[in-house]
Amino acid sequence: MSSGFSRRNLLVGMGAAAASPAFASPARWLAPHDAKRAAVAATTTADGMILLSRNENPYGPLPSAHEAMRDALVHANRYSFPPDYAALVGCISKLHAVRGTDVVLGAGSTEILRMSADAFTGPGKRLITGHPTFEAMAAYASRLGTEIVPVPLTASYAHDLEAMLRAASGAAGGLIYICNPNNPTGSLTPASELEAFRRSLPSGYVLLVDEAYHHFADGFPGYAAQAPADNVIIARTFSKVYGMAGIRLGYAVATPGRAKELEKWQLEANINAVAAQCSAVAMDDAAGVREAARRIVADREDFMRQAKARGLKVIPSYTNFAMMEAGHPAPQVIEYFGRNKVQIGRPFPPMTTHVRISFGTPAEMKRFWQVWDGMKLAALSFAPAQSLAAAKYRWDGSC
Numbered sequence: 001m002s003s004g005f006s007r008r009n010l011l012v013g014m015g016a017a018a019a020s021p022a023f024a025s026p027a028r029w030l031a032p033h034d035a036k037r038a039a040v041a042a043t044t045t046a047d048g049m050i051l052l053s054r055n056e057n058p059y060g061p062l063p064s065a066h067e068a069m070r071d072a073l074v075h076a077n078r079y080s081f082p083p084d085y086a087a088l089v090g091c092i093s094k095l096h097a098v099r100g101t102d103v104v105l106g107a108g109s110t111e112i113l114r115m116s117a118d119a120f121t122g123p124g125k126r127l128i129t130g131h132p133t134f135e136a137m138a139a140y141a142s143r144l145g146t147e148i149v150p151v152p153l154t155a156s157y158a159h160d161l162e163a164m165l166r167a168a169s170g171a172a173g174g175l176i177y178i179c180n181p182n183n184p185t186g187s188l189t190p191a192s193e194l195e196a197f198r199r200s201l202p203s204g205y206v207l208l209v210d211e212a213y214h215h216f217a218d219g220f221p222g223y224a225a226q227a228p229a230d231n232v233i234i235a236r237t238f239s240k241v242y243g244m245a246g247i248r249l250g251y252a253v254a255t256p257g258r259a260k261e262l263e264k265w266q267l268e269a270n271i272n273a274v275a276a277q278c279s280a281v282a283m284d285d286a287a288g289v290r291e292a293a294r295r296i297v298a299d300r301e302d303f304m305r306q307a308k309a310r311g312l313k314v315i316p317s318y319t320n321f322a323m324m325e326a327g328h329p330a331p332q333v334i335e336y337f338g339r340n341k342v343q344i345g346r347p348f349p350p351m352t353t354h355v356r357i358s359f360g361t362p363a364e365m366k367r368f369w370q371v372w373d374g375m376k377l378a379a380l381s382f383a384p385a386q387s388l389a390a391a392k393y394r395w396d397g398s399c
């Protein structure tokens, strides 16, 4: 993900904020993030928009990482400041019980997805994905002339592994992308099924398991992190539990052979020196990571309680967001929330009346529910669902 790509999405996402006077002066919109202050994250934009749209961590980086970030800034004149890369790779290797040669760093796990598309897809190859799932993989593979085969999720929103296996037959191979837990549904594909699936993968295929939301599912029945194998690559990110989406850091764990194939497509010096240093500190802070996950799981439980009290249908979530039936066309609900200064997730066809809510701080969620409760009146002016159900939606590059 280049910085231009991110900036474009941010501007699109913030809409009116880009034109507001506050946006004109960096000093004004940066003020709440003043580095001299403690690790207090601000998710509300300068014009007061609450951001519940991109599955970020509203609490910001771990305090230990925040401090390391500030310390690392003095090395910003260097491409890297040894042993930063090595220290980070060392932390990742230790966590996953693999060797350094099995780790590939990316500017966000998005770069890992892009490297995988470059390495394992192309003309004559297939990409098999769930539907709906995180669209980046399909977007990258399709640019390369790959045949994209979207396989609908099951009734419990798991990946339909049998159908994915069927879809894999009769092609020269390619890539199978499984997001577990899945974005945007927040749902699990059971560990026991995944194990059998990986053993029966047809030759010529590589399975990429995207575990961006691992920490919010870890320890829950039915979930298990996957291990790398000759035909299995795991992707992880620092954008979620670590609260460092803007730092842009992700990684893959693979066998050395697969890691080399990915690295052919890696940008030189793709990790900035600040990211490398603060992420090693974050990873080493096991207690801090546990606490960050616990807090968001508690927020999730609160969200479910609030939804239940209102009789709403929410897909059980193992992530830091939830997909909920809104009873109205998603684009209208999104627009209504935007007008009320709450930015929720974009549309996720074919789920035309579901909306995806990323969990914010308790104060932000209080506001979210106030706006939700006010929707009854606004909905009187919504267009009939059928008129929007068929609307085409193109992925805007955001999470």
Ligand SMILES: Cc1ncc(COP(=O)(O)O)c(C=O)c1O
Residues within 6 Å of the ligand: 001, 054, 055, 107, 108, 109, 110, 111, 134, 179, 183, 210, 212, 236, 237, 238, 239, 245, 248, 249, 250, 399
């Ligand atoms: C499943 C999944 N994978 C990857 C990403 C990209 O994350 P990043 O590039 O910030 O690591 C996201 C973003 O939300 C995601 O939902």
